[in-house]
Amino acid sequence: MSQHYGQPVPPQVVKRGVPGLIAALLTIGGVAVGCVGGVAIGSGGSTPEAARSPLPVSTQASSPESSSTTAAEPDTSAPEPVANAPKPSDFKIVVKIIESSCYGTAGANVTYQIKPSYNGPDLPDDGSWRISYRVTGGDNADIGSFTMTGDGNANIREQEYIQTPTCSPKLKAKVTQVLDS
Known part of the structure; x- marks a missing residue:
């Protein structure tokens, strides 16, 4: 062919x-x-x-x-709440700025770390909770989470990053949700 x-x-x-x-x-x-x-x-x-x-x-x-x-008759009783379960209002989070790289009118890139504290009732030592939080003060809000155990230990990231509209940022954090983990 x-x-x-x-x-x-x-x-x-x-x-x-x-x-x-x-x-x-x-x-x-x-x-x-x-x-x-x-x-x-x-x-x-x-x-x-x-x-x-x-x-x-x-x-x-x-x-x-x-x-x-x-x-x-249907069971209308609410489920029993977990004894001493933490609530978002039981936490306070301080934001510590580690480093800030300023770009003038373009704002800054900021490296920060959260410092959570718990101020609620005593927790059972064998409990574990996933805490979600929101950091404001950047170009966009930053959402994060950490795990806390009943003995007070928290597993947090060493560094987090956010872009801010100014070179002198004022970052704030607030706990938004607490879940059993």
Whole structure:
């Protein structure tokens, strides 16, 4: 077979015709109907009220003496809070600026470290919490977190970085969330 260089080879076009178009439209239509049906089912369109209730519902089987079905009273008591669980208001965070590189009107790149302190009730020694905080005073707020144990030890980063709009930044930090870890 000889090859001819320099002459373009025309592309081959596959013609599917009307049957291919119908198959494609049916596939797209089936997917759309499936999505709409899934949304209707997921939103509880025809689900009985008892199945959508966030509270547990139970019924007693009827006995020969009684022909009525009764529902048990739902448990409305709140879950027991963890004893002495720390709250965001129990913490204070001081921001210590380690280094600041000033770029005039462009602001500064600042290296800082947080110094957290806990001022709440005594904590169980075997507890561990993930504390999230927000540092403000930069071009954008900086979000961070650290782990603290019940014996008062905190695992923090040695250095963090933020860009500030001025060369004399005033950084502040506030605890935003405390989670059991």
